[in-house]
Amino acid sequence: xxxxxxxxxxxxxxxxxxxxxxxxxxxxxxxxxxxxxxxxxxxxxxxxxxxxxxxxxxxxxxxxxxxxxxxxxxxxxxxxxxxxxxxxxxxxxxxxxxxxxxxxxxxxxxxxxxxxxxxxxxxxxxxxxxxxxxxxxxxxxxxxxxxxxxxxxxxxxxxxxxxxxxxxxxxxxxxxxxxxxxxxxxxxxxxxxxxxxxxxxxxxxxxxxxxxxxxxxxxxxxxxxxxxxxxxxxxxxxxxxxxxxxxxxxxxxxxxxxxxxxxxxxxxxxxxxxxxxxxxxxx
Numbered sequence: 232x233x234x235x236x237x238x239x240x241x242x243x244x245x246x247x248x249x250x251x252x253x254x255x256x257x258x259x260x261x262x263x264x265x266x267x268x269x270x271x272x273x274x275x276x277x278x279x280x281x282x283x284x285x286x287x288x289x290x291x292x293x294x295x296x297x298x299x300x301x302x303x304x305x306x307x308x309x310x311x312x313x314x315x316x317x318x319x320x321x322x323x324x325x326x327x328x329x330x331x332x333x334x335x336x337x338x339x340x341x342x343x344x345x346x347x348x349x350x351x352x353x354x355x356x357x358x359x360x361x362x363x364x365x366x367x368x369x370x371x372x373x374x375x376x377x378x379x380x381x382x383x384x385x386x387x388x389x390x391x392x393x394x395x396x397x398x399x400x401x402x403x404x405x406x407x408x409x410x411x412x413x414x415x416x417x418x419x420x421x422x423x424x425x426x427x428x429x430x431x432x433x434x435x436x437x438x439x440x441x442x443x444x445x446x447x448x449x450x451x452x453x454x455x456x457x458x459x460x461x462x463x464x465x466x467x468x469x470x471x472x473x474x475x476x477x478x479x480x481x482x483x484x485x486x487x488x489x490x491x492x493x494x495x496x497x498x499x500x501x502x503x504x505x506x507x508x509x510x511x512x513x514x
Contacts, residue, residue: 275303
């Protein structure tokens with residue numbers, strides 16, 4: 232009968248504990264980690280914004296840059312911990328949040344070669360999407376994963392809708408080009424398509440306006456159609472949200488699938504046994 236080495240057991244326990252703190256937010260330690268992470272993210276973004284203000288940059292440039300690098304080093308260490316605490320690091324690295332976490336630290340190192348690129352640090356704002364985890368624990372919001380699931384489920388329908396809309400604005404733009412012509416500013420079909428997009432989305436910049444009666448009638452039809460069409464993607468996504476379920480933030484350490492119920496013992500995706508959360512009774 233084989234026995235596991237004490238050092239191996241300790242490393243496994245450390246990885247499991249680290250994974251629960253960093254990836255999950257259903258425990259006090261996980262929630263505290265996320266809150267501290269949000270504070271650092273917001274602080275680093277504010278530093279970048281303030282550095283772009285000439286009056287502030289002249290006086291506090293060195294201090295702001297130092298704070299930016301401190302935040303970058305903290306994010307680098309956090310990214311490394313995320314990689315070593317999961318059983319499949321490549322699965323995390325290729326996931327949406329894995330890519331966002333990597334992009335959050337790259338601009339600072341890139342600025343060593345390309346001065347000024349540190350302004351891209353504002354990409355870190357995407358990391359604030361994790362704030363929905365904390366809101367869910369506080370029972371204020373729970374829709375981050377719910378919305379993502381709905382968007383994935385409705386992707387095919389939305390693509391069909393956007394394709395149909397693209398065909399429609401192309402036809403309207405071509406007709407408007409024939410009706411108005413260069414005299415009214417519709418110098419080409421692409422320019423006319425731009426006008427059709429601006430009109431149907433109800434933006435209405437006013438840089439191009441039809442002058443003929445027929446062109447104005449076509450413009451009115453496009454605007455009315457725009458009001459009717461703009462609600463379609465909202466309805467598609469809303470219908471998928473109705474069928475979606477509200478998840479928790481429990482994460483599978485193997486495949487990183489989220490949304491397991493509090494009493495779940497096995498991953499709903501890969502079937503691996505999940506760790507028992509502190510404070511929850513084992514079935």
